[in-house]
Amino acid sequence: MTNCIKMDVTDKIALLTLNRPEKLNALNYETNDRMMELLDLIEDDRSIHAVILTGAGDRAFSAGGDIPEFAKSVRKGADVAIKEFVRRGQGMTARLETFSKPIVAAVNGIAFGGGCEITEAVHLAIASDRAIFAKPEINIGIPPTFGGTQRLPRLAGRKRALELLLTGDTFTPERAYELGLVNKVVPHDDLLSEAYALVHRILRHSPLAAARIITAVTRGINLTIAEGLQAESEQFARMVATDDIHEGLTAWIERRTPYYTAT
Structure with missing residues (x-):
């Protein structure tokens, strides 16, 4: 396997870099599979508490799926294309x-x-002021297949999402911020430092609580409010038996900074 994704770990943070700059970091099948492998490794590594994901080179985060590879699957028919391309992409973004x-x-x-x-899929995103976004799948006669027809309307609203999906037009990082795709737009040279600063703000807190929040939000967004509140209650209940909730409460009462052990 080539080094299609680089991983560097510093201070509890794994930096994953999509590493096909000559192909604008296009997501070939090998890259998708490697992403899943690395996420499994990171999930099991108690010394890693967060992930930053970026692209290699000066031009691209990722230009999307590897079209020549995808085209070969299409020529084999719908069943093969769904198995080799769609399921891979949807599985990765869901993960x-x-x-x-x-x-x-x-x-x-x-x-x-x-x-x-x-x-769209990751928990948080920061964009360089040089970033450029698009939903160009319609240009090659397909809908988005890695979740874009579902997540973008949830983030941006139906009509604004459909405009992007049906035109294939590019849009600026400022527009991505307005639509809720990114949390912040920063000068290009500050991008990674801003990403690390955001992660460090998260890592001040209980990693177990962060996991429970992510689970409650991810599950609840597709449920009714009553079902979502039940999911929230379940995630709280999972915290009650942990040391982190007792440390957090005790630290607050004692007016000190809490100390959380590794997950």
Whole structure:
């Protein structure tokens, strides 16, 4: 396997870098599979508490799916294309969305197609002022297949999402911020430092509580309010038996900074 995704770990944070800059970090099948493998490794590593995801090079976060590879699957028919392409992409974005440790995308350039869908799926995202976004799948005669027809309307609203999905037009990082795809737009040279600063703000708190919040939000957003409140209650109940809730309460009462052990 080539080094299609680089992983560097510093101070409890794994930096994952999509590493096909000559292909604008297009998501070929190998990259999708490697992402799933690395997320499994990170999930099981108690020393890693969060993830930052970015792209290699100066031009792209990810230009989306690897079209020449995808085209070969299409020529084999719908069943093969769904198995090899759609399920891979949907599985990866679903894994990112429901991952138990916070994931922040640092969108450093082009985020088209699957690159935009990754941005939609992760928990938080910061965009460089050089980033550019698009939902261009309609240009090759398909709908988005990594979750873009479902997550973008939930983030941006139906009509605004449909405009992007039906035109394939590019849009700016400022527009991505207005639509709720990213949390912040920053100068390009500050992108990674801003991403790390955001993660460190999260890591001040209980990693177990962060996981429970992610689970409650991810599950609840697709439920009725009553079902969502039940999911929230269940995630709270899971915290009651942990040391973290007692440390947090005691630290607040004693007016000190809480100390949380590794997950």
